[in-house]
Amino acid sequence: MNKIIEFKSLIYKPYFYFLLFLVLTGINPFLISGDNPYTTNLSRRLEPPSAEYLFGTDDLGRCVFSRVMHGARISIGASLSILLLSLLFGGSLGILSGYFGGWVDEFVMRITDIFMTVPTIVIALVLARSLGPGIKNVIIILSITMWTGYARMIRGLALDIKNRHYVETAKTIGLKNSYIMLRHILPAILPPILVMATLGMGRNIIMISSLSFLGLGIIEPAPDWGAMLNHGTSYIRTAPHMALFPGVFISLTVLSFNLLGDELGSAGNGRQFFMNTRNPGNPKGIR
Amino acid sequence: MKKLLSVKKLKVVYDSSAGKVHALRGISFNVKKGEIFGIAGESGAGKTTICRLLMGFMEKNAGISGQVDFNGDDLLKLNYKDLYRLYGRKIGFLPQSIASLNPLLTIGTHITETLKKNLKIKKKKILKKKAIYILDALEFSDSRQVYNSFPYQLSGGMNQRALLAIAFCCFPDLVIADEPFTGLDPDVQNRLLETVRILKDKKNISMVIVTHDLKVIEKICDKTAIIYNGSFVETGETKDVIKTPLHPYTQSLIKAMPENGMIPTWGFAPGALYDDAGCSFQPRCPTGSKEKKKHIINSPASVGNNHYVWCLNVKNQESVKDLL
Numbered sequence: 001m002n003k004i005i006e007f008k009s010l011i012y013k014p015y016f017y018f019l020l021f022l023v024l025t026g027i028n029p030f031l032i033s034g035d036n037p038y039t040t041n042l043s044r045r046l047e048p049p050s051a052e053y054l055f056g057t058d059d060l061g062r063c064v065f066s067r068v069m070h071g072a073r074i075s076i077g078a079s080l081s082i083l084l085l086s087l088l089f090g091g092s093l094g095i096l097s098g099y100f101g102g103w104v105d106e107f108v109m110r111i112t113d114i115f116m117t118v119p120t121i122v123i124a125l126v127l128a129r130s131l132g133p134g135i136k137n138v139i140i141i142l143s144i145t146m147w148t149g150y151a152r153m154i155r156g157l158a159l160d161i162k163n164r165h166y167v168e169t170a171k172t173i174g175l176k177n178s179y180i181m182l183r184h185i186l187p188a189i190l191p192p193i194l195v196m197a198t199l200g201m202g203r204n205i206i207m208i209s210s211l212s213f214l215g216l217g218i219i220e221p222a223p224d225w226g227a228m229l230n231h232g233t234s235y236i237r238t239a240p241h242m243a244l245f246p247g248v249f250i251s252l253t254v255l256s257f258n259l260l261g262d263e264l265g266s267a268g269n270g271r272q273f274f275m276n277t278r279n280p281g282n283p284k285g286i287r
Numbered sequence: 288m289k290k291l292l293s294v295k296k297l298k299v300v301y302d303s304s305a306g307k308v309h310a311l312r313g314i315s316f317n318v319k320k321g322e323i324f325g326i327a328g329e330s331g332a333g334k335t336t337i338c339r340l341l342m343g344f345m346e347k348n349a350g351i352s353g354q355v356d357f358n359g360d361d362l363l364k365l366n367y368k369d370l371y372r373l374y375g376r377k378i379g380f381l382p383q384s385i386a387s388l389n390p391l392l393t394i395g396t397h398i399t400e401t402l403k404k405n406l407k408i409k410k411k412k413i414l415k416k417k418a419i420y421i422l423d424a425l426e427f428s429d430s431r432q433v434y435n436s437f438p439y440q441l442s443g444g445m446n447q448r449a450l451l452a453i454a455f456c457c458f459p460d461l462v463i464a465d466e467p468f469t470g471l472d473p474d475v476q477n478r479l480l481e482t483v484r485i486l487k488d489k490k491n492i493s494m495v496i497v498t499h500d501l502k503v504i505e506k507i508c509d510k511t512a513i514i515y516n517g518s519f520v521e522t523g524e525t526k527d528v529i530k531t532p533l534h535p536y537t538q539s540l541i542k543a544m545p546e547n548g549m550i551p552t553w554g555f556a557p558g559a560l561y562d563d564a565g566c567s568f569q570p571r572c573p574t575g576s577k578e579k580k581k582h583i584i585n586s587p588a589s590v591g592n593n594h595y596v597w598c599l600n601v602k603n604q605e606s607v608k609d610l611l
Contacts (some may be wrong), residue, residue, distance in 0.1 A: 165387040171344075172342055172375070172378075172380035173374065173400070173404060173453070175405055185390075187391045
């Protein structure tokens with residue numbers, strides 16, 4: 001296959017291993033932490049980190065380490081779902097409006113403008129108040145607010161590609177518009193979308209945590225990092241580890257996703273990820 | 288022979304801030320089945336406009352009048368859907384450069400998607416077999432390798448041949464070529480032209496070739512039209528137009544060919560904004576008068592054997608019957 005995805009440079013990046021670790025724990029948190037994140041033990045409340053409890057225990061005697069590990073599943077899972085939903089919705093609207101132009105473009109972009117005039121967090125707060133907390137609602141709320149950026153950006157990318165000669169040639173072959181969009185435009189704009197999505201993952205984690213911190217997102221006893229941070233602030237003087245570890249994990253995860261996005265973006269706009277970078281230059285001397 | 292494409296009094300006018308832009312000022316020509324019609328002229332003469340018009344790619348602000356009859360359909364009046372039905376199957380397009388190949392798709396994918404859409408073949412094995420057969424016919428030494436190659440892995444000549452494969456793979460009735468084979472070395476160009484000749488003879492395909500290269504015209508076109516500033520100045524059989532050019536512009540084009548010493552013509556074309564009635568070549572004409580009065584040419588002079596010249600200095604040798 002010529003389509004070699006060159007991830008070689010990532011082997012030397014520590015954040016790549018951190019993300020890999022989070023994804024694996026997200027898939028099965030019990031691999032790493034043996035303790036049940038919901039089991040309370042009131043006799044061992046607010047214990048500092050020790051060999052038994054790596055990250056200490058919280059006010060109900062629950063293992064903070066296992067709660068943080070289980071939180072990876074919620075944070076990464078929820079932000080991935082938000083990403084996919086908003087990318088699917090915003091992306092398809094963006095590609096349609098970029099490709100067809102005219103009134104379709106006007107219509108979609110004006111709706112996007114309306115959404116963009118109100119700050120994301122305000123819409124999210126209002127919706128969260130009316131829908132109530134819970135992981136499903138968080139995903140719905142943030143998907144509704146996050147799609148506009150993707151729609152804008154993908155429209156711009158599609159506008160660029162649709163005027164390329166090869167798209168015109170595809171039309172002269174008699175290919176359908178839907179086929180041209182999927183087969184000729186989408187692969188060409190996929191690398192920047194990939195970068196955008198990686199950066200979006202970090203943003204989504206922060207948004208989920210912010211909502212949880214405000215008590216409108218994922219609530220106790222579910223082990224979400226934002227909710228744990230919120231809960232830990234009450235004990236910040238007696239047991240700082242309760243807020244510290246979820247906070248560190250939020251920061252590290254967001255940082256890792258941003259670094260990954262930068263790495264993908266700096267690699268020649270990501271085009272190499274879909275093509276063999278080295279030009280073999282007619283190896284067999286065919287004419 | 289039956290007429291396949293007939294263009295009548297085609298005019299294209301754009302509105303721009305500088306005034307009316309006359310891209311085409313009323314051109315007419317016919318293409319018969321199995322015939323190659325060449326249109327030559329300098330940059331800005333309206334060559335690409337003809338191509339884009341025939342492919343239905345005109346901008347919305349263009350004022351188009353005239354008639355383009357293809358096999359009984361008026362291409363200018365067809366709606367989007369019907370036009371797209373003609374593409375690929377009935378009308379093929381041979382683009383100018385390798386920018387017309389998607390850099391993310393292999394040559395094989397380009398050919399198979401064309402075959403799949405136009406011949407309604409579903410099975411992948413048959414598609415691949417057919418595509419490789421077509422590549423073999425275009426004299427690639429290793430068709431399988433080319434089938435799996437991306438455009439950037441092939442040389443310019445090979446990419447041009449791949450474009451030929453895409454344009455001809457469904458054997459359309461008419462192929463429109465916009466400056467094909469430019470920027471290639473003469474050896475590769477000759478070979479490609481020969482391939483086109485063979486393909487055309489085998490399948491009785493008509494072609495409209497738009498180019499600035501008189502060598503291409505000389506080698507494969509049956510009929511030729513010389514276009515200047517949006518209107519034809521001379522049309523006829525290629526050998527008549529190239530060997531015995533009568534219009535001073537055609538003569539100057541032939542003088543400007545490399546083997547004839549590359550003698551440039553004095554002055555510049557007046558451009559598409561020029562909108563006086565009359566001969567637009569008059570200011571540059573070596574034999575024409577320099578007076579301010581414009582020479583209005585109502586009808587071309589016919590010099591026999593379907594050879595027409597839009598010049599007042601050429602004596603009409605037979606009465607102009609039906610144009611072309």
